[in-house]
Amino acid sequence: MSTTNIEERLIVVLKAEAQAHGFWSKLESETGVSAQRWRKVVSERQRPTCDMIEAAAKRWPQFSLWLTTGIAYAEIGQIRPPADEYRRTPKQKNRGPLNF
Numbered sequence: 001m002s003t004t005n006i007e008e009r010l011i012v013v014l015k016a017e018a019q020a021h022g023f024w025s026k027l028e029s030e031t032g033v034s035a036q037r038w039r040k041v042v043s044e045r046q047r048p049t050c051d052m053i054e055a056a057a058k059r060w061p062q063f064s065l066w067l068t069t070g071i072a073y074a075e076i077g078q079i080r081p082p083a084d085e086y087r088r089t090p091k092q093k094n095r096g097p098l099n100f
Contacts, residue, residue, distance in 0.1 A: 009067050010041065010048050010056055016081030017060060018042075031055035 017023075024035035033052055040046035048056075057064035065071055065078035072080045 004070070006053060006068065007041075007048055009070065010053060011044075012081050013056055013060060013063050013067055014038065014042050027059070030059060 024038055027033075027038055028035040031052075033055055037046060037049075037052065041048045041052065053068070057067055060067075062077055062079050063081060065073060066080040072078060
């Protein structure tokens with residue numbers, strides 16, 4: 001999957017890191033961004049804000065370079081999420097078991 005913009009990359013990161021139960025409320029408490037807003041981004045009913053992108057980069061520093069630029073640099077620990085997440089692309093109707 002070509003993740004050509006920051007919105008798509010944020011969705012990939014969120015899908016890669018989401019656990020089935022309690023993920024969104026835990027993310028809310030860690031970032032100060034409401035769980036509802038995170039879910040809206042993943043379901044593409046809301047564009048991510050600067051605060052959300054910054055919070056995600058701080059929450060998952062290993063993905064921060066890739067998230068913000070699309071560049072992975074594994075030699076310094078800057079990686080992209082697992083390849084499995086590229087199969088569940090943004091704009092797909094099947095949101096999977098986590099009800100995105």
